[in-house]
Amino acid sequence: MGGTFDTAVENAWCPGCGNFPILSAVKKALESTGKARHEIVLVSGIGQAAKLPHHVDVNVFNGLHGRALPAALAIKMASPRLTVVVTSGDGDIYGEGGNHFIHAIRRNPDIALFVHDNQVYGLTKGQPSPTSDIGWTGSLQATGVISGPFPPLAVAIALGCGFVARSLAQDVELTAELMRQAIAHRGFALVDILQPCVTFNRKNTYQWYGKMAYRVPEDHDPSDRRKAFELSLSWDERIPVGVLYRKEGRPTFEEVHPGVGDPPLHARDTPGEAVLAMIRKRLLSP
């Protein structure tokens, strides 16, 4: 008996891939919204993680490498009532799409972004990603990564993202819960998911994440931006998971954009009198 959002599309992930529990969490989170499949759009870029939308029976826009966010933003602008969720990988969102990541947060559309962060390029077979640790040896860096890792959560907090969380792929319950909260959050919401790559990343394994990860303490006040920023940079000793930062109330892009709203763009007509008025503005009459 298949779940509400199951599809029959053949799955191409490696056995044991961290994408599987993330897929389960996405379906759980979407089911918890109570939305019908036609009310949801899953948007992704390119990479193994970016294939996730094919396994969820909702509207799907699987675009170009790194370009999920601009497409998602425009879909949300065109039809603000759609629940728009972007789910893609660390290379896609933080590497190729780094510029879009920054500007999506600045705009604050009501979009939830789930990043499958496995610190490696899997589909291109084992190169380091922007989040790979210094010293990690990938197929193109035989002597080890020398550039510092991109800190997605710290960058998101610095830019004013209103919901910043980290999860652990193998913890489906936690991941689904954080995703549910991210979707419910009004505004841009980031869930960075620590995800093992069972084929190419021998360091950041299920066991390694399991040992390093700890739940954000009960007494952590997620509205404390300074503390959240400090937690977001914690990596070498232990890695906090859960909601690091949350601040409600910042108006969403759709709320402040003067043209976005009802009716959706596809339902707007082009009245002849308005066209005529536009033309007549240029008329020089006696």
Place this chain on the structure above:
Amino acid sequence: MGIDVNIRIAGGAGQGIHTAGNLVSRIAVSAGHHFHATQDYMSRIRGGRNSYTVRVADAPVRAGSERADILLALDPAHLPHLLPAVNPSGLAFSDLPPGDAPGGVLAVPLKEMAISAGSPILANVVGAGIVLRVLGVPVEAADRLLALDFRGDFLEKNRKAIRLGAEWAEGRVSGRYPLPEAAFHPRLIVSGNEALAMGAVAGGCKFAAGYPMTPGSGVLHGLSVDGPPLGLVFEQAEDEIAALNMAIGASYAGARAMVATSGGGFALMVEALSLAGMLETPVVVVLGMRPGPATGMPTRTGQEELAFAISAGHGEFPRLVLSPGSVEEAYALAHHAMESAEAHQVPCILLSDQYLADTVVDADPDDFPVLPVRRRIVRGPDVPRNGEGRYLRYALTDDGISPMAVPGEAGITVVADSDEHAEDGHITEDHASRIRTVEKRARKEAGLAAETLPPLLSGPPDGEAVLFGFGSTKGVIAEAREILARDGVRVAAVHLRQVWPFPSEQIDAIVSRYGTAFTVENNRNGQLARLIRAETGRRVAGTVARFDGLPFTPESLAGEVKERIWAERSTRR
């Protein structure tokens, strides 16, 4: 034309040459005449050597002229550069002490008069007052137009400035190029860029995004001003890559969408252009060409992207490429692009350039009609479903066009994927399915070709040569043809409004009929000549090329064509 006066107002950026030129243009229209304005400007915010040239005539004009009859040089330092183009019988004014004026230049205390009018920045308006008197137009004619632009105290200062200029000119040069009062007809005052934006908005464009780049920015400006009252949503993107991906996202969600850029920005958009081809999302791209490669001459004109536009993108996919030759065509083709992109579910490129973008003319309101917007989106019971009740976004059809539904409709999901996909939109690596889908997309080419806008042929049916041009050269070639005809050289002209799908059969027939054919192109390589050869197998005699960053002018083009025809004849004998 009985009246044909070319007025050049020159100065640095920030000196108000645009305002003065605009005022003179509208005065001419108010007096029942016509104008064509071109802009020549440098890539800087302040200073430099810029000019705004208004050609006034008693019939509609569709080309600029190099020779100036009246020159108003707000900065005397520019005179050495500007004087060679002044007609020997023409008038030149500049702000100089009387003793310092070079031969043929009238010294005018522009700034001094501006200060007495209330502000030194009004030197341009003082100059406009002089031009009005040279044209024999009473200053009162300017008052109503000034009142459209200015209010209160500043309006009064402008009125004073224009009077001071007119009084100075009175007796000295008044009526040297008389502009008789003619019957006034309401006219639209429109630039090429404005017309592109208006056509798109009239064509139902509801989403636009862009990253500023000359000369595409003017289209974005038009869209952001004219679009919102008609429900268009505009977003300034973080880069051109985002801009076209946004437009494609909006289009997936059912909105007619457009972006505007120049060559460098288009280069960044090419990846997404290919995505539009794969997803079969309608989208319109305005490519305002300028000289390249790389950053080239950012504010000048060129036609170096014909080959790029028709072949941009990885992989094979159908597209439509249009090249408007006038502001009227810019309006009509932008509307056509919106309709056609959606009808065929393909990307459409509008090839413009800086010359057309910044050209301003007076146009007949009837040439800006309100045309129907025919949406093709399927909804409700019209959404086709397969036996399992699923909507197939990429259903295989005879014409290659699959019924397009939009996300949000109950009971269906819309799946679009940049990977090769099956009819349901989901990824597939099945080779047989790949062939079926590629052929489905390719079938759209026949539909596009069947609707090709034919090239416009004008001139004698058996001339000595035929000139081929695309885009902004239309008006210049037309006037050059008339000059040649007056000189006894019979030449035909062909303007291509659509360059892809290429109108091969018509072009083939025309080349074979005239024998000697030249292309006229603002590029070095003769890209249209190569395209004609590639698509028809016919070789043209050559290309009249101009690639200094400036547009062709009728006089120089006519002269060049005459020489080329003579040379061609000589070598044949």
